[in-house]
Amino acid sequence: MSLFCCSFIFTSPEKRERESWGIIPENAQRQIIGYLNPREKAKFSTTCKKNYELVKNVKTPVYCLQFCPLRYNSKSAEILVNFDEENQNSYSFYFDRNGLNNSLKTTIKSNGLDCVYSPRGLEAEFRLMADLCFQGWVMGSKIELLDIRGDYNGKIPSSLELSTFSFSDKYNRANSAIPAWLDIIQENEHGINFMLMSDHWDKILGHKHFSNPQSTLKLTGYDGIGHEKLENLNSKQIQMNNVKDEQGFNLLVKKWISGGFADTFEWLIVTNVTRPLKTEKLLLDIKIRGLDGSIFEEARPEDLRGSVRHNNPKDSGVQKLLETVRDGRADGERPDIVPTGAACVGGSSDGEAVREDNVVSHQPV
Amino acid sequence: MSSTEQGTSSAAPAEPTTAPESAAAPEVPESFYYVHGKDKVVHKVSAGALQHSALIHGMISNLGYTEEQAKANPFPFENIDGDILQMVVDWCNQHKGKPTPPEDTNLPKQKEKLFDLVLAVNYLEIKELLTYCCKQVAMMVKGKSPEEIREIWMIPTDAEDEAAEKEAKKRAGKEAAGETAAAAGDAK
Numbered sequence: 001m002s003l004f005c006c007s008f009i010f011t012s013p014e015k016r017e018r019e020s021w022g023i024i025p026e027n028a029q030r031q032i033i034g035y036l037n038p039r040e041k042a043k044f045s046t047t048c049k050k051n052y053e054l055v056k057n058v059k060t061p062v063y064c065l066q067f068c069p070l071r072y073n074s075k076s077a078e079i080l081v082n083f084d085e086e087n088q089n090s091y092s093f094y095f096d097r098n099g100l101n102n103s104l105k106t107t108i109k110s111n112g113l114d115c116v117y118s119p120r121g122l123e124a125e126f127r128l129m130a131d132l133c134f135q136g137w138v139m140g141s142k143i144e145l146l147d148i149r150g151d152y153n154g155k156i157p158s159s160l161e162l163s164t165f166s167f168s169d170k171y172n173r174a175n176s177a178i179p180a181w182l183d184i185i186q187e188n189e190h191g192i193n194f195m196l197m198s199d200h201w202d203k204i205l206g207h208k209h210f211s212n213p214q215s216t217l218k219l220t221g222y223d224g225i226g227h228e229k230l231e232n233l234n235s236k237q238i239q240m241n242n243v244k245d246e247q248g249f250n251l252l253v254k255k256w257i258s259g260g261f262a263d264t265f266e267w268l269i270v271t272n273v274t275r276p277l278k279t280e281k282l283l284l285d286i287k288i289r290g291l292d293g294s295i296f297e298e299a300r301p302e303d304l305r306g307s308v309r310h311n312n313p314k315d316s317g318v319q320k321l322l323e324t325v326r327d328g329r330a331d332g333e334r335p336d337i338v339p340t341g342a343a344c345v346g347g348s349s350d351g352e353a354v355r356e357d358n359v360v361s362h363q364p365v
Numbered sequence: 366m367s368s369t370e371q372g373t374s375s376a377a378p379a380e381p382t383t384a385p386e387s388a389a390a391p392e393v394p395e396s397f398y399y400v401h402g403k404d405k406v407v408h409k410v411s412a413g414a415l416q417h418s419a420l421i422h423g424m425i426s427n428l429g430y431t432e433e434q435a436k437a438n439p440f441p442f443e444n445i446d447g448d449i450l451q452m453v454v455d456w457c458n459q460h461k462g463k464p465t466p467p468e469d470t471n472l473p474k475q476k477e478k479l480f481d482l483v484l485a486v487n488y489l490e491i492k493e494l495l496t497y498c499c500k501q502v503a504m505m506v507k508g509k510s511p512e513e514i515r516e517i518w519m520i521p522t523d524a525e526d527e528a529a530e531k532e533a534k535k536r537a538g539k540e541a542a543g544e545t546a547a548a549a550g551d552a553k
Contacts, residue, residue, distance in 0.1 A: 040508075
């Protein structure tokens with residue numbers, strides 16, 4: 001038994017009460033919690049339910065909040081709170097379905113991580129506790145990156161400010177919570193980075209966030225992303241992983257040609273994991289003119305609009321397109337735009353990359 | 366530092382001294398007020414030092430207390446222990462008219478005293494001192510595990526909390542029943 005326990009037992013009840021945290025007024029308690037660092041706050045929140053509620057009400061800046069409810073064969077859930085970009089400054093709440101105690105309890109796991117709430121037996125209980133804990137952090141924190149891996153069943157806040165939102169659900173449920181989260185995420189002038197994995201794009205892609213020209217999208221389809229509902233997309237960067245067909249790329253390139261994207265547009269990448277993408281389908285009804293490698297080599301880097309916005313011209317969308325087309329020409333009969341089964345395009349809605357009558361061409365100054 | 370006088374609240378304080386003399390003494394004579402705690406020991410505090418306490422400052426300005434009235438009727442703080450009030454008075458005198466430093470290392474290290482000081486300072490609304498006290502309390506659990514935090518701050522477990530709540534409810538129920546019985550007896 002620790003020294004603390006001994007002192008606790010041999011202290012008179014009156015003295016114990018006077019030395020107890022409970023006698024401190026709530027405003028002072030909040031102030032004290034404010035002086036704890038985030039890890040200490042997290043630890044303190046696990047001492048009892050009352051303190052958990054208290055910590056929830058003291059806002060803590062959080063870099064990344066990750067909810068992972070279905071790890072280890074659905075027997076446990078974990079909530080990882082990264083307080084800054086360095087992973088060392090993080091805290092993990094661990095909820096175990098096989099916990100022995102029905103109340104809040106701190107346990108020391110073998111890896112030295114002191115973790116939490118071990119409600120007894122029933123799955124519903126451990127999930128409820130995990131949802132409640134996550135809810136507390138979502139509601140009471142300012143978050144940069146929210147990463148939800150699975151369906152969270154608790155309440156969601158009425159609005160949320162963040163810069164990156166990531167959502168995946170390995171069960172790919174039709175009643176995915178993505179639209180509900182999209183509704184509460186506040187738009188900001190710098191845009192939001194979305195990293196979404198789903199197959200229910202019909203419910204997602206129409207959202208106003210995807211027409212924000214400052215946002216970036218990384219969309220991954222488990223089964224694939226179809227070409228339907230893509231007309232709304234108007235983001236700065238669009239990456240669609242595992243497209244079902246080439247029509248989506250074709251459609252978006254045509255939209256770009258006709259000036260349908262904002263000036264902020266940088267690039268579009270589509271990939272397919274199961275088969276190579278066909279160039280002729282990707283560029284169906286799009287004529288490419290003047291994409292001679294020598295023209296681009298002669299052109300100064302600043303003449304390439306897509307390059308101007310990039311420090312490294314090689315990273316630019318136009319350069320990628322160039323390389324793509326150049327590769328295609330060099331190989332002669334190469335069926336894919338790029339060997340990896342990916343296609344990309346980039347540039348701006350005005351300038352040297354001229355688009356008329358579905359013709360993509362380049363006129364260096 | 367400060368001398369105090371044993372006596373009742375109504376007794377006129379003898380010569381309690383408090384604030385250390387500042388190098389540049391103000392030309393206008395400073396007014397003094399008197400406070401006492403649970404032990405009835407009266408402490409003389411300058412109006413400048415009392416500026417730190419929003420509660421006392423409010424009482425002085427709202428009630429229009431003159432120095433004579435204050436001398437005859439020291440402010441009673443029956444809920445504050447004498448030694449704690451002494452600490453508070455000393456702190457107010459030390460920091461009279463000075464900008465408060467970022468840290469204060471003279472706070473008590475014992476938990477009971479520190480918690481009492483937090484209560485007193487919170488009641489007297491001395492913002493700066495409360496900040497120091499809260500920092501000091503927070504320091505107690507730096508780097509500690511949840512179990513250690515619970516032991517240091519004597520935080521009851523949820524089970525203990527529930528038992529205490531049940532007990533309180535039971536007691537309240539008994540008291541209510543006793544009152545009804547007494548009322549019924551009176552009516553008869």
